[in-house]
Amino acid sequence: MRDVLKATVPAVALMTALAACGQSGDGASGEAAGAGSSTAPGTATTEPADATATPESTTTTGGSQSGGGNTGSDCATDDLAVTIAAQGDSATAPTAMVVVTNNGEKxxxxxxxxxxxxxxxANEAVEVPTEKVEEPGPAVDVKIIAGGSAFAGIKWTTCDKGDSSCGxxxxxxxxxxxxxxxxxxxLEGFPAAEKSNITMKSLKVGTLQPSRQGVVAW
Incomplete structure (x- = not known):
């Protein structure tokens, strides 16, 4: 019986030692694998790529806002067309509505x-005493949307072309x-150009307005 026990104890001790070695080996392998994962080349490359993507997105948005937005900056002459429409017969009712149209894209x-x-x-400027008046209201900044218009009224005093003071x-x-x-x-509703019959002894110019309402009613 004692001989059986003596044979069994070394066998158990050997199995325990082998199990301990196996656990130690697995832990070392896990640590090595973990260390390899934290320094993997793919992870290092991904982080800078993400950091670069953020500025690119911001730059694109900023460019879109500054380049594509309608800022309402001052109109350029080349973007505008002006029509002056006489209200009735300009020879007897010297009043006209001015329509300023934005033909630009912004x-x-x-x-x-x-x-x-x-x-x-002769394509020469004719001297006419002119007064800018606050009619139908005070001067304001008028934003004209692309394809839209602003409005104003003008009034003048007619005269005899034979008068030296008549323009x-x-x-x-x-x-x-x-x-x-x-x-x-x-010009709409004015005398034919060949007649040179637009006569002005004096001229009054009203303010630009966002609506045609009342621009000639002064």
Whole structure:
């Protein structure tokens, strides 16, 4: 019986030692695997890629906002077309509605008044005493959407072309500033250009407004 016990004890001790060695080996393998995972090349590459993606997205958004948005900056002459439509017979009712149309691709803003210049058949500016008036209301900044219009009214006193103080012409130029060399307006309801029968002893120019309501009722 004692011989059986003596044989069994070493066998149990050997099995226990082998089990302990197996556990130690597995732990070392796990640690090695964990260390390999934390320094894997794929992970290091992914983090900088994500960091780079964020600025790219921000830059694209900013570019879209600054490049594609309608900011309502000042209108350029080349983006506008001006029509001056006489209200009734201009010889007897010297009042006209001014329509300023934005033919550009973006919204833009006009300020206060336009400048108008009577021009004769020789393409020369005709001197006409002009007053800018706050009619039908105070001067304001008017934002004109692309394809939209702003409005104003003008009134003048007619005169006899034989009078030396009478200005006579066949077209009217306009300008966003104060220049007399702006483009010609399209005239509706005025005498034919060849007659040079647009006569002005004086001219009053009303303020630009976002609506045509009341712009000639002053």
């Amino acid at each position: 919204d833009c803003t006009v300020h206060g008044w336009l400048t108008f210049t009577l021009v004769n058949a 006579a012409g066949n077209t009217i130029r306009w300008d966003l500033g104060t220049s007399a060399d702006g483009p010609a307006a399209e």
